[in-house]
Amino acid sequence: MRKVEICFSPELIHLHSLQGKIVVVVDIFRATSTMVAALANGISEIRTFADLEDCRAMKEQGFLIAGERNGLTAPGFEMGNSPVAYLNGDYEGRKLAMTTTNGTLAISKSSEADEILIGAFPNLGATIEYLQKKDQDVLIHCAGWKGMFNLEDSLYAGALVKSLEATHEASEDGALAMKALFEKEGHDLKGFLSQASHAKRLQNHNIESDIDFCLTLDLYSIIGKVEKEVLIAIEPH
Template sequence: MKKIEVCLSPELIHLYDLKDKIVVVVDIFRATTTMVTAFANDVKSILPLSSLEECRAMSDHGYIIAGERNGQTAEGFELGNSPLSYLNGAYSEKKIAMTTTNGTLTIEKSRKGSSEILVGAFINLKSTVHYLQTQGNDILIHCAGWKGKFNLEDSLYAGALVDGLSESHDYDCDSAIATRSLYLQNKHDLTAFLQQASHAKRLQNHNIEADIDFCLTMDIYNIVVKVVDGELVKNK
C-alpha cells in the first residue's frame, strides 16, 4: 500500500526522504489558495520565487508581479497575495511571478529528489485527492507554516488530505495521525476553530475576512496544480 506522511514545517523537511515522492505543498493563508484560484481563472503560469528582488526583476520580462511579506502587498508590486484578485479571469492568459512569506520557500524546499510537486488548498481538495489516488508514488504533505513554526490552517488541510486518502494509503506517520484527528474534530466549523489561531488573527488585522472565508471553502474548483520545470501550471 502506498504511504502518506506529513511534514509540519519547512524547518523539519531535512528529516524526510523526498526521493520519488509526490510532495503536496500547502499554505492555506494564502499562497497556495491564491495559486489554485489563479489557475482556475485561467492564468497561463506562475513562477514561484524566493526573493522580492528576483520577483520584481521579472516585470521587465512580460510577467505580472505578485509580492507579499507578512500578509501585506510588497511595495511596488501590482498584486499581493489575495486569491480574490484573480477572480472573473482578471489575469487570464497572464504569466505571474510570485513571492510570498512562506509558500514559495516551501515549494523551493520540496524539490530534492521528489517525483512531482503539487500545490493544494481546501478549494481544490477533492480534485487533489482524486489525482493522488491515480498515482503510484508515496506522498508527503509539506506544510508551509508561519516563519518556520507549525500553524493550524495548513495542518488542518494536511489532516483533510490524509482523511481523503485514508482508505487508499497507509498513514502511520505520527503527524499524519495527529493532523487527521485534528481535522475530524474540527471540520464542522473550521472558521470558528481557526479564529483562535495566531495567523488568522494577524490576517484579520489586515481586514481580509473575505479572503479567510474564501480560503476555508471546500471544493470550489476542479483542477490540480503542479510544478513543471520550475513553473506552476494547471494539470492537463
C-alpha cells in the same frame, strides 16, 4: 497500501525521504490558495520568488507581479497576496510572478520529490482524485509560519490524510494526529481556525473575504503542479 505522511515545517523536511513520492506543498493563508485561485482563473504559469526585487524584475518579461509586505501590496506591484483578487479580472493566458516566504521555501526544499503539487482547500477534491490514481506515496509539506507548526496548513494536511484513508495509510504520528484533529474540528474550520495565530494576523488586516475563500472546499477541478520550477494547472483525469 500506499502511505501518507506529514512534515510540519520546512525546517524538518531533511528528516523525511522525498524520493519516489508526490509532495503536496501547502500554505493555506495565503500563498498556495492564491496560486490555485490564479491558475483556476486563467493564469497560465506562476513563478515564485523569495526576494521582492527578483519578483519585481519579472515585470520586464511581461509577467504580472504579485507581492505584499506587512499586509499591503508592495510598492510598484500590481497584485498583493489576495486570492479573491483573481476572481473578477481577465487573467487569461497571463504569466504571474509571486513573492512569498514560507511557500517558496517549502517548494524549493521539495525538489527531490517525484512530483510537487500545490495544496489548497478550494481544489482539495481534485487533488485527492489525482493522488488516488497515482501509485506513489504522498508527503504533505506544510509551509508553516517562520519554521513553526501552523494550524491551517496542518488541518489541510489532516483533511487530505482523512480523504485518502481508503488508499493511503497514515504512516507516521503527524498524519495520525492531524487526521484525528480534522475529524474533530473539520465541520467548522473557520470557527476553529479563528483562534489560530495567522488567522488573527489576517483578521487584523481586514481580509475576511480572503479567509473565507481559503477555507472553501472544492471550487475548482484543477491541480496545481510544479514542473521545472514553474507552477501550472493540470486536470486530475
